[in-house]
Amino acid sequence: ITYFSPLLNCRHFCNDTQISEFILLGFSEEPELQPVIFGLFLSMYLITVFGNLLIILVVCSDSHLHTPMYFFLSNLSFVAICFTSTTIPKMLWNIRTQSKVITYEGCITQIYFFLLSAVLDIFLLTVMAYDHFVAICHPLHYTIIMNPQICGLLVLVSWIMCILNSLLQSLMMLQLSFCTNVEIPHFFCDLSQMTQLVVRCACSDTFLNDTVIYFAAAILGGGAFTGIIYSYSKIISCIRRISSTQGKYKAFSTCASHLSVVALFYCTVLSVYLSPASTHSSQSNITASVMYTVVTPMLNPFIYSLRNKDIKRALRRFIGMASLKCQLTSG
DSSP states (O other): OTTTHHHHHHHHHHHHOOOOEEEEOOSOOOGGGHHHHHHHHHHHHHHHHHHHHHHHHHHHHOGGGOSHHHHHHHHHHHHHHHHHHHHHHHHHHHHHHTOOEEEHHHHHHHHHHHHHHHHHHHHHHHHHHHHHHHHHHOGGGHHHHTOHHHHHHHHHHHHHHHHHHHHHHHHHHHTOOOOSOOEESSSSOOHHHHHHHHHHHTOSOOHHHHHHHHHHIIIIIIHHHHHHHHHHHHHHHHHHTOOSHHHHHHHHHHHHHHHHHHHHHHHHHHHHHTSOGGGSOHHHHHHHHHIIIIIHHHHHHHHHHHTOHHHHHHHHHHHHHHHHHHHHHHO
């Protein structure tokens, strides 16, 4: 009885107490580092928002960019803004107020929108891979296959599937009971960290939750990754058949930006969620999470614009039009 008393007390606490808030431990508890962390993440957040917003405005305002590739890119930029806005503002607010608290409702809401943005990001990267596959392997039929109706349908289906997945995961999280240990060793409410909180105190049976999480990851994440791999295997096969070096370079340069984003996103996500817990500390886990939640969305505008002549031309026209309007308004 003495041996099992902590577990019995924990279960008694779980049944009789409603947890109303959690503690986000964040990056560091050292006070002198808080202003540095605040300034760094505020800068990255502002760059992410304004950079991706600029891509959206440029694509919408320039008729030359009204093509499937840039339609998907503008959607990816919108999701990047939502992805970062799900976690960073709350973290900055906690640092500013010197508080680490997030409410139970806020935590569940953060999980919902984080999952929605993350999986939608994966789906859009997959759709963009398919777009590159059609453009390179079936150039003569590109305008027929990738017509506006198909492009809109691909994005709509992606949104619907991601909304349903996020809703299912969030509703299942509501069924779990949390114990006295409400400290989350992260800077946001991560789904895996939340289930681990329950497991540590044996408050609820997480078997069904874990099953749904792994099943969704295998079907949605694994299926999307398989689609990307298949598309690029066909693209590489087509590029190898191109006789001219210039043609090969042009075809490869079309995919280079997308491949960079896919590699950065998937490598960091896999390092966080597939590595055994014993091989890395919570700090290394947080650092890897920063890469795909903050750094990748921030780099999107730079990766897609630095080597893209169409985007650079459209940016120059957009900035020129904006400065002309400012001069006319001030004059």
